[in-house]
Amino acid sequence: MRPVKMVRDENGTEVITDYSVRYDDEYVRQNGTWLIKERIAHFIIIEARPLQG
Incomplete structure (x- = not known):
């Protein structure tokens, strides 16, 4: 398995998802x-x- 991180916009907030x-x-x-x-x-x-930074 490989880790993947994706960032998406959700109602003006950047959300990071780990897969x-x-x-x-x-x-x-x-x-x-x-x-x-x-x-x-x-x-x-x-x-x-939520993505912080």
Whole structure:
């Protein structure tokens, strides 16, 4: 799993949301480089709070 932080505006207040994300990726090799052909992301919300600072 990978941590992801997203900031969004909610009625004039910036809110930060922490997620844990699991990716199911399908890869393809193109010109000697591995690329993501298809990605399915599974998001789990951990916490949302007003951004301070």
